[in-house]
Amino acid sequence: MDTDVLVVGAGPTGMTLANELLLAGVSTVLVDKLAQRGDLSKAGGVQSRTLEALDQRGLLEPLLATGDHPVTTGHFAGVPLPLHSNRHRLPWRSVPQVVIEGFFEQHLAAHGLHARRDHELVGLAQDDDGVTAAFANGATLRSRYLVAADGAHSTVRSLLRAEFPGQPGTVTITSADVRLGGAVPSTSHTWSEDGHWAALFPLGTDPQGRQLRRLVLGGPDRSLPREVPVTEDEIRDGLSTVFGTRVHLLELRYARRITNASRQVERYRHGRVFLAGDAAHVHLPLSAQGMNTGMQDALNLGWKLGAAVHGWAPKNLLDTYHAERHPAGAAVLRNVRAQSLLMDWAGTRDPDVLAAREIFTALAQLPEVQQHLADLTSGMSVRYPMPGTETHPLVGRPAPDLDLGPARLHELLRSGHGVLLDPADTFATVAGAWSDRVDRVGQGADTEPMLIRPDGYVCWAGADDLEPALNRWFGEPR
Ligand SMILES: Cc1cc2nc3c(=O)[nH]c(=O)nc-3n(C[C@H](O)[C@H](O)[C@H](O)COP(=O)(O)OP(=O)(O)OC[C@H]3O[C@@H](n4cnc5c(N)ncnc54)[C@H](O)[C@@H]3O)c2cc1C
Secondary structure, X not given: OOEEEEEEOOOHHHHHHHHHHXXXXXXXXXXXXXXXXXXXXXXXEEOHHHHHHHHHOOOHHHHHOOOOOOEOOEEEOOEEEXXXXXXXXXXXXXXXXXXXXXXXXXXXXXXXXXXXXXOOEEEEEEOOOOEEEEEOOOOEEEEEEEEEOOOOOOHHHHHHOOOOOEEOOOOEEEEEEEEEEEOOOOOOEEEOOOOOEEEEEEEEEOOOOOEEEEEEEEOOOOOOOOOOOOOHHHHHHHHHHHHOOOEEEEXXXXXXXXXXXXXXXXXXXXXXXXXOHHHOEEOOOOOOOHHHHHHXXXXXXXXXXXXXXXXXXXOOOOHHHHXXXXXXXXXXXXXHHHHHHHOOOOOOOOHHHHHHHHHHHHHOOOHHHHHHHHHHHOOOOOOOOOOOOOOOOOOOOEOOOOEOOOOEHHHHHHHOOEEEEOOOOOOHHHHHOOOXXXXXXXXXXXXXXXXXXXXXXXXXXOOOOHHXXXXXXXXXXX
């Protein structure tokens, strides 16, 4: 083997995974077809669950120190969710994808992991022991596992002939990074009577301290083929259709067309090859979920591959990647479809849709509804299917960030190990056999007993049957 894991694609998914593999002590090669990292802006927002996960790796503070990354309110179908910023410990932040990629690139490099660029994967073959990858530059590489993090047009997915069912793109809208002048509204979505709409999100400030914004424009006659370049005139026209003379364009930095294609691979695992991020699921960028979902895929898979490489992975651990992340991805696709319908994304002005939207907008003023929607879009409502979910409300969910006295629970996860909270020192003997994989926190933890996986999800809680849970998630004891 040349390496344990080959990660194809150095976008946010691939780099998050590479970092998890680094933490797990697994040899990793990260490749990308591009000669250098792109500077095009895509995702602009990081959700609560992703922020938590970054905190669990000690990366949140340094990431936020890279610039001005304000907390912003979220939305569902264009209806602002004011409670979003109060609901979770770490509310949604504006952090552009380019910043996240640059941050991870530097962090990985500081730990000796440099992406091999100009490495376009063009072929792969797998057997019982590993995967052989071939690159356009003539190189080949043999690894025990391969992860496709090569984006929406994944080559690996095509080479696997993996089914990618769903809805093809039928309409496009325009997404642009801009500086605006005039009376720019604070609300994120504005509709005009004829079905045109504009959405605005803060993107922080440029080095000169000037406010940057993501502007998204849609409407009945705005759907042009993706290949047609977006012009400044088109952006100006879109702004004046929705805002009249109130808002004007000062600078257009970057623009692209995006489609409403919505697809998800049927299987996230193909033998020794795994699909993650946009390679596994594509959908409209509504409520800032695509990059976040990909990073969560990586966090789910990383420690499991580490366990497999180190030889302690319980039978079927690698299969739980599909079992857990496929439903999570499907739920994102469903909420995005509901949003695109309710916000009349295509600008149809269909009276049925407008009537449904009117009722939805009224419902979305209710705190319970806002909380539900905020949980849904922030990744916080994800509950992985696993034994124990039927008997304990915490099992399968992200671990609460408990204050354990000397440290917060999330800080303890920085080791990349599992954590056992054992307040009455009941389980010291049984857990001792797993002490190379699970850190036990004994007396002083003012909580009920709980076992947390390295990715921050509770996999057991209560008082009974700890040993089967340790076996199920952390394999045979030493
Ligand atoms: C306008 C817009 C706004 C968005 N806003 C948000 C948002 O606010 N929040 C959010 O969470 N998401 C958002 N998204 C979605 C987000 O950008 C994607 O979900 C995210 O980029 C997916 O990351 P990834 O690493 O899976 O794939 P990518 O970012 O596409 O990275 C894939 C990498 O693989 C490389 N690659 C491809 N093929 C090969 C090959 N054959 N060999 C080697 N390397 C290869 C590519 O060069 C690339 O670097 C937005 C998307 C768009 C277009």
